[in-house]
Amino acid sequence: MTHEDAPHAGVATDHGAGRAPENPEPGNPEVPEQRRDEESATAGLTTAPLDVDEGADGSGAGTPGGPERDGERARGAGSFGGTRAPGVGGALSWTARELVGWGRWFWRQLTSMRVALLLLLLLALASIPGSLIPQERSDVTVAADFRRRNPGLSEVYDRFQLFDVYSSIWFSAIYILLFVSLIGCILPRTWQFVGQLRARPPRAPRRLDRMPAYTTWRTATAPEEVLAAARRRLRKRGFRTDLADQPGREGQVAAEKGYLREAGNLLFHVALIVMLVAFAAGQLYHSEGGKLVVQGSGFTNALPQYDDFSSGRLYDVDDLERFGFTLDEFHYGYSRDSVDIGTPTEFRADVTYWTDDGTEKSDTIEVNEPLRVGDAKVRLLGHGYAPVVTVTDAEGNTAFSGPVPFLPQDSAFTSTGVIKVSDYVGPDGEHDQLGFQGFFNPTYNIDEVRGPHSTFPEPDYPVLTLNAFHGDLGISSGIPQNVYQLDTDDMEQLRDESGDLFRFDLLPGESIELPDGRGTLTFERFENWATFQITTREGNSWALTGAMAAILGLVGSLFLQRRRIWVRARTDADGMTVVEMASLGRTESAKIPEELADLAADLQPDAPMEREPEEREPEPEEPEPEDPEPEGPAADPDPDRDPDSATEDDAGTEPDADAERKPDSASSAEGARP
């Protein structure tokens, strides 16, 4: 950590072990001129917001009564309002000042890095309960089951919306605050960044040898020529350069590179907002419905056709894409390999679909390959069998005929279902109703424990096993009925001649006489059915664009280095030119000194190094020129910035570019420390 800290002094670091900050606060009058000078060289190297209120030890959490540096109010004063003038006007303006003060304080808190971090942490924590407690939105049955088993606990959960965490008030509050904070953070940073793009790189600090990487040599080339050459080289390397031509900047080239890092960081955070908006749009404007379609029949995309349907709050069902399709054929396969027995190997639905403009096309739908029609996607969810059954009544008329979908109960497709015959005439010539309930087993087996069941999903030995009832199906009672359940309350189970419960097994093509001359039931054959999910959702492409932009931004933000290089050339007492070069990165990285060395080597043809009689240490004790202006205004957008927040982060270069690699190029070389 500490390696990446600002390379200038005046950096307070937290070593975590509760040690006192070693340096006085920046901005403090005791800070030597030198430090301020270096701070301004560092300033604006990032647009990270400054956490004014954070003490170096992280404990000055910025309580309203705590010390403030922006001069708005005196140290220790308990209010923002200042002195209150007598009278109503005085009270009003005091209140207004107070409110504005608190508002600004609150806003600054909300948009500080510290609060952003806390909100992020909260968001992570708040996501956890939703993964532990069954959520109503994703699994109604599991949630209902949980409620049944834990009624007391469920009440508590309900109070805290724990069955629906991700749309609960408290979860929403966290992410909304986070995104308000994010916007409040991005706007000023963007503004500041645009300012930096227009400004010149900041002028060189007076003592270049205190910068993290430094080099100097003497040459016979004239200073102007050295600087011109340096500028050329820097430009070639893509640096933005500024040849000093104003007071205080003579004899130096200031250069900066890596602005894309900031751009990447902003792009990333903006992309997060785009993603959130897209996600919200998807929640509000979506429709999702399911439909079971028997092979050979079809579906038209309209509300009454759905088996189940749900939509977002703002979705208009009239907007359902106009199309329909028929399931021509359904293909499936299951492995018979010993290890994988019963593992599905293939699901494919061949469909013919038509659209509003009358075109008709054939296509296939597979598990990972939905059919796209306009805005809608048709996805294949599952499949099963529908025995085709014909029932004749006591008078020999066909009372029912058609496929009846049975629902699979296990991975071997033991399927259950009911057949309801509502329009039927009994042996006494009276109107009656019949109900059948039972199993369809594609590979039939029976044992003591499980009764009739299936042992393999494919129809190797398909058997239909049914019980029969007669009486009132309850269809006319007005209460919506589940087509897959038989309400036997008002029905009587049929018995055979010997008085046993009537129960029968049929193979395809077989038929059976119902007792007491009640007619026949024929198991003609069976069809496949498949379930489809039809969805539309707004904002998908925005979400995807946002996600891609976020990744791009992250790469820029984490892999690029923002750095500054200064070159200074002056004539020494003996008429030689002293060239000094220094570089400063946002973070300490071995690459930055290497780059400086490369640049110095590049400059050798233009400004060849003169051997010196004896090797001298870089002279730190140069007489310093008078500083013409206290702060470099143009170059230094925010001289008062807390230097710590400006430079703390490492520039995640590739993991291999590490300082450890070499003993010579990086790590600490403390020669120049006072």
Place this chain on the structure above:
Amino acid sequence: MMLAADQGLADASNVLVYTAMAVYALAFLAYVAEWILGGRSRVARTLATLEAEARDEAAGSAAPAGPAVTVRGRNGTSVLERPKVVTRSANPGRADVPDGPGAAGGDERGDTYGRIAVSLTTLAFLLHLGGVVTRAVAVERGPWGNMYEFSTAFSMVVTGAFLTLLLLRRRMRWLGLIVAGTVLLDLGLATTVLYTETQQLVPALDSIWMWIHVPLAIFCGGLLYLGAISSVLFLFRDRYEAKLAVDAQIGTFSRSVLGRLPSSATLDRFAYRINAAVFPLWTFTIVAGAIWAEDAWGRYWDWDPKETWAFITWVAYACYLHARSTIGWKGRKAAYLAVAGFLCFLVNYYGVNIFFDSLHSYSGK
């Protein structure tokens, strides 16, 4: 498309994995020997004094007192008559504690064992790789279809990344003991508790995203694990250095062991580099998963437990990256966040498959 998994090859794969485990065990012992011999060395015994000296020396010696900068050119390495570059440490104070001498602690026999350990690790890795590849050939798909395969691939990434780092920069051997130990543990769990016979994949997993999303997740996990080790060691080493700075009593064990580790600054930087490099990749992994979910389940995000924990992991690492930019959170607190981030990854990886009711549960147990 329906070819039965090849049992012969699958058996060969198992043999390779078991052999790799045996070699990992030998490597582990060699690392232990390295640490033990290193602990006996004079260097390690006098580490405290050494550090004090090294601190004073750091100023002089590391400042390249003369050597011209070596320039690596296209035609090899040349030494240019080049002005020297003086680099200055960013920080005053404790950051100047130099890296420890490494596991061998300057002991020659320790160093030999260290080298043997690395050779054995390399051999084990090759066997491990062979095991994973034969498994892939046997099942005719990516070798990441169930938790057994996931775990073997995961530890393979860990060793592979460790060896690559060793290749790139020599001074990484301090990771070896932990890597060999935990890889062995992971393989032990994989072959006993998690073992699954070769399997076909269900059609839901038959997608191009299976080749992107899942291996990336494994890859990210392997690298994040190395970062997490580094963060944990950072926490220990940081405490050690804090004590060193105030001349507090330090136990012989921690002096000997922690003293040989790299400095806290190096450990922290290593962890950061890994985590920062993986973060965009992890983001992409999640996005790829979302795209796949959109195709397979009709919604790209529905707070399924696996999705939720991937999100939590992501947010935890975002917290970590933010923490490093926030005063008062750098250092230890950031390291805690990094470790928490990796624990979230583990919850997602093992916890969700085993304990949660998730759409993702078809990866088997």
